[in-house]
Amino acid sequence: MAYGGQAETSGKATASLILGILAYIILPFLAAIPAIVLGHVALSDIKKSAGRLKGNGMATAGMVMGYAQIVLIPFILIIAAIAIPNLLRAKMASNEASAIGALRSYSFALGTYASMCPKIGFPASLANLGPGSHDCQRAQLLDGFLGTANPRRSGYEFHYEAGAADGPGQVTSFTLSAEPITENTTGTRHFFVDETGVIRVNRDGQATANSPPIQ
Numbered sequence: 400m401a402y403g404g405q406a407e408t409s410g411k412a413t414a415s416l417i418l419g420i421l422a423y424i425i426l427p428f429l430a431a432i433p434a435i436v437l438g439h440v441a442l443s444d445i446k447k448s449a450g451r452l453k454g455n456g457m458a459t460a461g462m463v464m465g466y467a468q469i470v471l472i473p474f475i476l477i478i479a480a481i482a483i484p485n486l487l488r489a490k491m492a493s494n495e496a497s498a499i500g501a502l503r504s505y506s507f508a509l510g511t512y513a514s515m516c517p518k519i520g521f522p523a524s525l526a527n528l529g530p531g532s533h534d535c536q537r538a539q540l541l542d543g544f545l546g547t548a549n550p551r552r553s554g555y556e557f558h559y560e561a562g563a564a565d566g567p568g569q570v571t572s573f574t575l576s577a578e579p580i581t582e583n584t585t586g587t588r589h590f591f592v593d594e595t596g597v598i599r600v601n602r603d604g605q606a607t608a609n610s611p612p613i614q
Contacts, residue, residue, distance in 0.1 A: 411441035412454030415461025422468045431468035438462030487584070494554035494586045498577040499613065501545060501552055502592045505559075505575055508540040510596070520570035521594070524548050525559045554585025562594075576605060 418434035441458035508528045513520050516535040522528060529546020531537020537546075544550065550557045555577045562572030572594050579586030590613070591599045591606035599610040 406448075406450055406453040409441045409445055409452045409454040409458065411437045411444060412452075412458035412461070415441055415465075416457040417461070419461035419464030422464060428468055428472060431465040434461045434465035435469070438465065491554070491584075491586050494579075495588050495590075497553035498555040498586065498590055499598060501550075501555070501557065502575065502577055502590055502598050504541060504545060505557070506592050506596045506598075508538075508546075509573060509575075509594075511540055512538050518567075518569065520564070521561050521573045523561050523570075525550060525557070551580065554580050555590075556580055574608075578605065 415434050415438035418430040418437065422428065422430040422434055438458040438461040441454060442462075445452045445455055445458070505525070505528075509521055512522050512528060512535075515538060516522075519535055522535075522538075525541075525546060526548040527536060527546075528538050528541045530539050530541075530543055533539040540546065544552055545557075557575060557577050559575045560573065561570050562574075564570050574591070574593050577590040579589070587602060589601045589604060589606045591601075591608065591610060593608055598613050599606050599608065600613045601607070601610040
C-alpha cells in the first residue's frame, strides 16, 4: 500500500552522501566503504518504504563517490610508487648539493679566519666563524646556521676538527666532514674537506683525505 503522507529523507541516504564527500576532502578511502554500504542500504529501505522515505539521489551520489574512490586506489598507489622514490631522490640530491655548497663556504671562511688570526691559524671550533664581535672569537664570516659548534643543515651534519698546533701555537690543518643525518633518506654520499680546499666524496662510508675528489 502506498504511503500517503509527506515522505521524509532517509538518514542513511544523507549519511552516504556526507561520507562520499568526506572521502574526497577529509578521509580519503576511509569514508568510501561506509558511503557505499549506507548507499545500498538506503536505496533498499527507500524501495521497501512504499513512498515513506526519499533520498534516492543522495544515496546514489554517495555510492558513486565511494565507488570512484575505490576504483582510484590502484591508480593512486601506482602513481605514489613512482613519484615517492623520485621525490626522495630529488630531495637527497638537493641536500647533497647544499652540503657541498656549505663545505665550500666553510673552506673559504676557514682560510679567511687563518689570515685574520695568523697567531691562531685555523679556529678551534666552527662557532668561531659565526656572527658576533668580528674578532678571533666570533669572526662573523658565516651565518648562525653554519657558524655554530655542531651545525646541521639540509639533512647533513658537519664534524670539524682542528689539527695540532705547531711550535709557535699556530694551527695549520683541519678536517671537516659532512655526514647524512639519516643514511639513504637525507643523503647517500659522505663529504670531506681539509686545509687543501679539495672536497672529497665517498658513497660507502665516511669520506677521508684519501677519497676521490668530487667531479
